[in-house]
Amino acid sequence: MGIGYAAIAIKAGMTPLETISMSFLVYAGAGQIIAASMVLSGATAMAIILTNFVVNLRYFVMSTCVLNQIEDSNVGLNILAAHVTVDESFAMFSLSEDSSIWTYLGIAITAWLSWCFGAGIGVVLLDLLPVIVTNSFNISLYALFVAILTPAVKENKQIALLVLITAVLNVVLGQFLGNWSLIVATLIGAAAGMYIVDDEYLISGDA
Amino acid sequence: MDYIMLVILGCAIVTFIPRLIPALFIDKLNFSPKVEKFLNLIPYTALAALICPGVLTVDSQLWYIGLIGAVVAAGLAWKKVPLGAIVILTVVVLISVYSIVPFF
Numbered sequence: 112m113g114i115g116y117a118a119i120a121i122k123a124g125m126t127p128l129e130t131i132s133m134s135f136l137v138y139a140g141a142g143q144i145i146a147a148s149m150v151l152s153g154a155t156a157m158a159i160i161l162t163n164f165v166v167n168l169r170y171f172v173m174s175t176c177v178l179n180q181i182e183d184s185n186v187g188l189n190i191l192a193a194h195v196t197v198d199e200s201f202a203m204f205s206l207s208e209d210s211s212i213w214t215y216l217g218i219a220i221t222a223w224l225s226w227c228f229g230a231g232i233g234v235v236l237l238d239l240l241p242v243i244v245t246n247s248f249n250i251s252l253y254a255l256f257v258a259i260l261t262p263a264v265k266e267n268k269q270i271a272l273l274v275l276i277t278a279v280l281n282v283v284l285g286q287f288l289g290n291w292s293l294i295v296a297t298l299i300g301a302a303a304g305m306y307i308v309d310d311e312y313l314i315s316g317d318a
Numbered sequence: 319m320d321y322i323m324l325v326i327l328g329c330a331i332v333t334f335i336p337r338l339i340p341a342l343f344i345d346k347l348n349f350s351p352k353v354e355k356f357l358n359l360i361p362y363t364a365l366a367a368l369i370c371p372g373v374l375t376v377d378s379q380l381w382y383i384g385l386i387g388a389v390v391a392a393g394l395a396w397k398k399v400p401l402g403a404i405v406i407l408t409v410v411v412l413i414s415v416y417s418i419v420p421f422f
Contacts, residue, residue, distance in 0.1 A: 136327070139329075169361050196337050250391075251409055261391075
């Protein structure tokens with residue numbers, strides 16, 4: 112995954128150090144790819160930062176769930192745990208029965224460092240690999256997005272409808288709003304989802 | 319400040335804040351079911367908006383490259399192939415597709 116991000120970041124003109132720093136400091140898979148893609152397309156810093164805020168708002172929910180599950184902690188460890196909360200660490204910890212902060216930090220810090228390491232590998236590899244291979248790596252993040260979304264679409268027709276509506280909305284809004292359509296379509300889509308999707312489906316918590 | 323540095327630091331701050339708030343106020347937080355539902359829906363709508371139409375720009379010249387990748391990934395996910403394998407197989411399929419595209 113880190114390799115796909117590095118590919119876009121380097122293509123966007125970011126230096127290897129900037130590429131790796133972003134993985135360390137921001138640590139948001141999709142958010143970073145979006146930021147790098149927007150840098151590539153010449154968006155303003157403010158548009159990129161606001162888009163990141165909206166796209167990464169979901170970590171609020173994940174961080175809350177993780178910290179609710181943890182029993183033996185303090186504010187310092189909570190803050191560290193908060194920074195390393197992403198979809199993967201949240202999902203893995205939610206599925207485990209464990210409630211120890213150390214178990215969570217073990218899972219989450221490993222994922223964090225391998226994400227940074229992946230960006231480093233990506234930076235090095237991109238110089239060595241042929242264009243066809245690096246181009247093919249560009250699909251890796253989209254493959255992950257599609258792979259995450261497909262089970263929900265398969266299982267729930269309402270989610271499938273919501274996904275379709277949001278995708279169309281994003282394409283249409285893109286004609287008028289450019290880079291801002293991502294935020295706007297995401298929020299309007301979620302608002303529409305309040306009416307389209309039954310409450311019961313979302314309580315399972317694997318969103 | 320340098321444009322890229324501004325982007326990195328800005329994104330770092332706005333990404334950290336939503337994660338940090340629960341760490342500081344975990345005992346006091348209690349949001350309404352409606353807000354919770356809205357936040358739970360965001361991953362789905364954000365993914366939908368990220369994929370479409372972005373996936374078509376994976377290759378800036380050949381739009382169908384991304385479409386092929388998305389279809390392959392969706393098909394594999396439908397068959398419950400593990401996430402890591404889906405990503406690797408999709409990349410492998412695209413490398414194969416490129417090898418038969420005459421433009422290279």
